[in-house]
Amino acid sequence: MKFPGAVTVAWIAELIHAETIGDTSLPVYGINEIHKVEAGDLCFVDHPKYYDKCLSSAATHIIINTKEVNVPHGKTLLVVAEPFEAYLTIVNHFRPFTPATKPVSDTAVTGTNTVIMPNVFIGKDVKIGNNCIIHPNVSIMDYTEIGNNVVIQAGTVIGSDAFYYNTKKNRDVWYRRMQSCGNVIIEDDVEIGAGCTIDRGVTASTRIGAGTKIDNMVHIGHDTSIGRNCLFAAQVGIAGACVIEDGVTLWGQVGVSKTLTIGANATVLAQSGIPSTVAGNKIYFGTPAEDAMLKKKEIVWIKRIPELWKKIME
Numbered sequence: 001m002k003f004p005g006a007v008t009v010a011w012i013a014e015l016i017h018a019e020t021i022g023d024t025s026l027p028v029y030g031i032n033e034i035h036k037v038e039a040g041d042l043c044f045v046d047h048p049k050y051y052d053k054c055l056s057s058a059a060t061h062i063i064i065n066t067k068e069v070n071v072p073h074g075k076t077l078l079v080v081a082e083p084f085e086a087y088l089t090i091v092n093h094f095r096p097f098t099p100a101t102k103p104v105s106d107t108a109v110t111g112t113n114t115v116i117m118p119n120v121f122i123g124k125d126v127k128i129g130n131n132c133i134i135h136p137n138v139s140i141m142d143y144t145e146i147g148n149n150v151v152i153q154a155g156t157v158i159g160s161d162a163f164y165y166n167t168k169k170n171r172d173v174w175y176r177r178m179q180s181c182g183n184v185i186i187e188d189d190v191e192i193g194a195g196c197t198i199d200r201g202v203t204a205s206t207r208i209g210a211g212t213k214i215d216n217m218v219h220i221g222h223d224t225s226i227g228r229n230c231l232f233a234a235q236v237g238i239a240g241a242c243v244i245e246d247g248v249t250l251w252g253q254v255g256v257s258k259t260l261t262i263g264a265n266a267t268v269l270a271q272s273g274i275p276s277t278v279a280g281n282k283i284y285f286g287t288p289a290e291d292a293m294l295k296k297k298e299i300v301w302i303k304r305i306p307e308l309w310k311k312i313m314e
Helices: 009-016 048-055 083-094 292-303 305-313
Strands: 002-007 019-022 028-031 041-044 061-064 076-079 157-160 165-167 175-177 183-186 197-199 205-208 283-285
Touching: 009 019, 009 028, 009 061, 009 076, 009 083, 028 083, 041 083, 048 061, 061 083, 157 183, 183 197, 197 205, 283 292, 292 305
Parallel strands: 028 041, 041 061, 061 076, 157 197, 183 205
Antiparallel strands: 002 028, 019 076, 165 175
């Protein structure tokens, strides 16, 4: 999430009651989680396991719960006892939860020739382009941006909170939700089926590229970036912070794990599972997914095991 304007380290330190170490002259432009952080951003870390990853990231400013680390050149530490609570304080300051009072927010903007059907909810600061059709019972949550010529079928939810938690097993409630302050961006000529769910980014954007077509009952997790002209069949599930490049086809019930990349123009056959990054311009099948022809040959040999075993035992 980018702030409305740059703020000083001193201002942030006062807000979260932090001690500062390092270069405090650099402005703070926003706050992001580790998968989306950029130069000028704040990031938080509260476990030694992730100190090095955070300190070596693009983040300029780091909220941390220790002084016992080497501060990289050009970075600022903001030391607090509970970095997660500091994160929540910052998010609540810039994007506090505000309950809706009407089905369509007064701050929402809708383009020309766009049709909004009955029982649609449109939240705060939503932008919808021209020539769109939003079918009944669709929910479009705060800060969503939708381009031109977009069709969203009935019952779909755009911009619900990320399934993303701060985890500590030394407290009564192990999983505490990281409040989402990102959004969803849907580019031109996208079509989204009925009953789909597209989560907003935790602190950045979940993006659906131009020309992509999505069938019914598809889930897309937080901070995932979908390329242009992709095709997803029913019941596809994509976890958070994935990169699906242009022209990818995912057939029915494909499951995609988190923080991976599917290369451009790849095709994944139905009921396959993608646990890690795969190259583009190939056809994949199975769980874990492999080259489809290789996987089919493996299945043929597996089916022959009883026959081969019988021959061995004779």
